[in-house]
Amino acid sequence: MAENLLLQALSGLASASSLFLVAAGLTVIFGVTRIVNFAHGSLYMLGAYLAWTLVTALPRGPLGFWGGVLGAALLVGLIGVLVEVLLLRRIYRAPELFQLLATFGVVLIVQDLALLVWGPQDLLGPRAPGLRGSVEILGLRFPLYDLFLIAVGPAVLGLLLLLFHRTRWGTLVRAATQDREMVGALGVNQRLLFTSVFFLGACLAGLGGALQLPRESVNLHMDLAIIVEAFVVVVVGGLGSLVGAFLAALLIGELHAFGILVFPRITLVLVFLVMAVVLVLRPHGLLGRPPEAPPAGAGGAEPPLRPAPPALRRLGAAALAAAVLLPPFADAYALSVLTEMAIFVLFAASLHFIMGPGGMASFGHAAYFGLGAYAAALLAKWAAAPMAAGLLLAPFAAGLFGLLFGWFCVRLSGVYAAMLTLAFAQIAWSVAFQWVEVTGGDNGILGVWPDAWAADPLAYYYLTLAFCLGATLLLRRVLHAPFGYALRAQRDSPLRAEALGVDAFQVRWLAFSLAALAAGIAGGFFAYAKGSVFPTALSIPRSVDALLMVLLGGVRTLSGPIVGAIAFTGLQEQLMRLVELWRLALGAVIVALVLFFPQGLAGAARAAYERRHGPAGA
């Protein structure tokens, strides 16, 4: 038994090393550029693919192998430079969620490019020359390569610390991590510094990926799998802290190794639970510091909410009339798209509610959408309950979890809050994914069909439209209620709000729970519209969908999420139908959106309108 535990601990250390390589790059990049690089996992995946190509192309032998691994790392570094120069350099001043979203666009693009170049099948690399065998430890065999990996982590940490503490460049990086503006004021070439930091970070990610080659097959799922764990490591360690990332990587690596022994079913939950606990006890991670300036709300400068200009009202009325009058003439496919649009309008509006007026960042809003969907589906499956009961339970379940998760999340702000919401969403996702007996795991829950009275697609569409639009309008009303003012007040100036006797925590908590409840309504209708629920309903891509809808429409206007949801659903539907590489197209759209329409579609339309007609509603 003791031997087993030791081996398990050693294999945990080996995983911790790879995790550390990726997390180190992520944290160094964040420290200097303040960008949370979602595409870091893609760089890791590219490292593995490039290493496979180089190692199989180069002559066999130690030189070919190690040359291939290092070459892959350097190539990935150059790809990182490309991404930095073409994209990130232009959005350093954008709000955090925009940056996250832009880098997620890169994730999508890289996924399809990798699919184009290397194909969908898993690739197996050769073993490392000289490290093929295994050693005997307490009578059990342990792979030599894993021992080598265990040494790589501390070695890289040592080299990085030397680099940062013994060279002029390293000193500049540390200075920039502490105070970016000051370093700029001292005349340091920031562009060069940022680009070189990005090169280093990308190299580390590429190296991490390349070193995985002898351990596991290379596939297209590596990027999201590693990035979520790297986020956890970086956030637990404290954003920007190298030593913190190392400690956290050890913690998470071991947690995985032993979690499999003790709770094989809930290892993922365990990891995110640890992260949640750390963040509640130490809101800036183990070794992190509080950010220099209080982070602004997700939207940056935001005009006061004004009544919509008459033109927009007429447009809204016309759209509503079309939504009510035209569907009887639509075919089944169009009806299903329209139903989905109505659902996503509410989903997007509920996210906008906390992001825009609430000033809170959420990267895991799908949790509440999915919880609503699962609540309805589980009730239908296990209690054979009528649809009305399921639709009623959905918002309650989502709202309840909103209260629970929100209690933790609304204490934090900015990137940390976004990461904690992501963590909770991943907990919910892993429960749905791993608790196969109840949720059906990856196979989902099937046969969630509406009752006879709403079975007709047209009837179900009208039902959905009525409830989702009604809930969306209610959310708008809340923003103009006394509570809405308190919510916007605490976003604008938390100190002032406190001094007025507004309990900012309670206001944020209630807002978060209300948004969760609204997302739950949308989720319930989604389950019955699709007839089934899968773990994807609460996965990261679903959360990103919601963010895209809000940002596509524009976070600063109330009509933004509505426009965004309709545009996004239509766009995605068409892309998936017409374009083979729809991820590539969607990623390009995201990147273009962030670069050229930072105010979103509704924001841009409004700006154009006001240029011609003067300020609206004044």
Place this chain on the structure above:
Amino acid sequence: MSDTILETEGLTKEFRGFVAVSDVDLRVRRGTIHGLIGPNGAGKTTCFNLLTKFLQPTRGTIRYDGRDITGKKPAEVARLGLVRSFQISAVFPHLTVLENVRVALQRQRGGSFDFWRSETLLRQYDDRAMALLEDVGIAPYAHLQAGELPYGRKRALEIATTLALDPVMMLLDEPTAGMAHEDVDRIVALVKRVSAGRTVLLVEHNLRVVAGLCDTITVLTRGRVLAEGDYASVSRNPEVIAAYLGTEADKVGVPQHV
């Protein structure tokens, strides 16, 4: 009803070994305007933040209106009628000027948690809000975004917002900091006017302001109380002069008007 409204005992705040406020016993009499002055770094603002609960003291107690508020949260003391203003203008930049005041007024209704009410409910406060804006002279800007106001007018809005809570006691943090002369006079007159029926404690750097305004003045240096009394007695205190001018008092003489 006791004569003292705010009282501290042995109030001390240390930041990692640095003692910012040390053993301060302060008594503010009900219905007076009390000034807290001192040179830069004397601990005025720290003291102020302790009183309004934005900082937690290392030692000592704070009693307000007969009850111990040492362990309370800022929002709680605000609801007890002890309301502060801020040195750096803290307005809600993305609300209009009128809405800024209305957010404070809606507090009178109790918690701001009723999310089901409509906005019409808030219209009833528009008149009162306009009156307050009139009072501080920024009524013409009522529908402007607060973030667009120039500095001096933000301070005026700040005071209007504080007044909107109808505080029993107002704590003003350097209400005239960074203002032009004519603005200073207007704010002094305003504070005098609104102090009727309330207690005011103000932190000031500008001696001209406290001279005409305060009934009692407490002078802080290096975190300690140096002197206390009316302006006449305090301004003649050689130690106070030394603290302000950084020299021995007898070499400087007593300034007539600082």
